[in-house]
Amino acid sequence: MIVYFGGTAYDGVAGTDRQLTDRLAALAPVLYVDPPISLATPLLRPHLAGSLDGPPLRRQARDLYRLIPRALPGAYRPGMHHVTAALVRRATRQAAGRLGRRVTAVVIATFDAGLLGAVPGARTVFYATDDLVAGAGLIGLPARRMEKARDRLLARADAVAAVSPRLRDDFRDRGRDAEMIPTGCAPEAYEGIDTAPWPPDLAGFGRDRPAAGFVGHINARIDMGVLEGVAAAGHPLLLVGPHDPAHEPARFRALTARPNVRWTGRKSFAELPPYLRAIKVGLTPYARSAFNDASFPIKTLEYLAAGRAVVATDLPSARWLRESDPEGAELIRTEAADGFVRAVGAELAAADPAGATGRRRRFAARHDWTHRARALARLLDIDREEVPAP
Known part of the structure; x- marks a missing residue:
């Protein structure tokens, strides 16, 4: 069995952790371990209240199990984070015992070095899906603690994986080679997209003029000026995803009040x-920062999987996609902030060349989550032919 310590709850945003473990479970049994939760957690994050309902250990699918460890209030306060890690380690060993599985591999996809040794004797891979040292302020944890945890994980893990070229190179500079395992996409989710029912809450939006669209969290990581520029240029703009109320609330209200902007939440x-289906061009408008430069936004590949054109901020991850695949430079347009709006206008006005939609989808299929899961399985020394039938 593989134990996967995720950085997000399994039933939260269907991001890297969830997508990878769903596919790893086709190669070997997986126990997904959520971040720990206490009785006080729902007071701060009400959307997690449902996690306390039901037993901590649950079966999600065939060969995929989920553990929701319980913690004491103030789980990540100085000093208490050691107690929390000990509780999670014990709960993980107990869960594996209840399932009657021998744990041979562990993935730590967080910066919690206290999870090292959770299962003695198991091969451990540290998988950095973000630069949490640079992003410590975003998650409300001390940067120094994140730095020490990162260095401990780099020193003690049996193997290291990084989600982006910037993180991979940073780890190499720190003396540890890392396998790059980027985010992927789910092309199968968009089969039949061009005949999907038009969303009732769009009420004709994008029917008469091609629209640009953004899918994801609208927060401090997103360049609000780019979204404002696209709307000010008169282009139909669709925003799909939650908005962080603390991030530029007045600007966001003004943006969504424009008649050519539709926000679905x-x-x-x-x-x-x-x-x-309602958009022609997908937007990946990330602000330039150390945290974003080390990220690998999922949305770029998801737009391509849906057959849509892409304009993305010129992050290292976008450049890697353009340079690592022969078709990348033609299918992904990268721009700095000052040229982003012009590029969106050009893509909206351009006629798609014959076969463009199919080429985008084929490109995305070469970067799907199954490929990423197999790369991670190789680091874990999991060979499908050696996995016994349950």
Whole structure:
């Protein structure tokens, strides 16, 4: 069995952790371990209240199990984070015992070095899906603690993986080679997208003029000026995803009040295909920062999987996609902030060349989550042919 310590709850945003473990479970049994939760957690994050309902250990699918460890209030305060890690380690060993599985591999996809040794004797891979040292302020934890945890994980893990070229190179500079395992996409989710029912809450939006669209969290990581520029240029702009109330509330209200802008709020991953049908160009407008430069936004590949054109901020991850695949430079347009709006206008006005939609989808299929899961399985020394039938 593989134990995967995720940085997000399994039933939260269907991001890297969830997508990878769903596919790893086709190669070997997986126990997904959520970040720990206490009785006080729902007071700060009400959307997690449901996690306390039901037993801590649950079966999600065939060969995929989920553990929701319980913690004491103030789980990540100085000093208490050691107690929390000890509780999670014990709960993980108990869960594996209840399932009657021998744990042979562990993935730590967080910066919690206290999870090292959770299962003695198991091969451990540290998988950095973000630069949490640079992003410590975003998650409300001390940067110094994140730095010490990162260095301990780099020193003690059996193998290291990094989500982006910037993180991979940073780890190499720190004396540890890392396998690059970027984010992927789910092309199968967009099969039949062009005949999907038009979303009822769009009421004709994008029917008469091609629209640009953004899918994801609208927070401090996003360049609000780019979104404002696209709207000010008169282009129809669709925003799908939650807005952080603390991030530029007045600017966001003014943006969504424009007649050519439609904001849907949060939508689940399963709900996305009809909304992507309504756009011609997908936007990945990230602000330049150390945290963003080390990230690998999922949305760029998801737009391509849906057959849509892409304009993305010129992050190292976008450049890697353009340079690592022969078709990348033609299918992904990268721009700095000052040229982003012009590029969006050009893509909206351009006629798609014959076969462009198919080429985008084939490109995305070469970067799907199954490929990423197999790369991670190789680091874990998991060979499908050696996995016994349950």
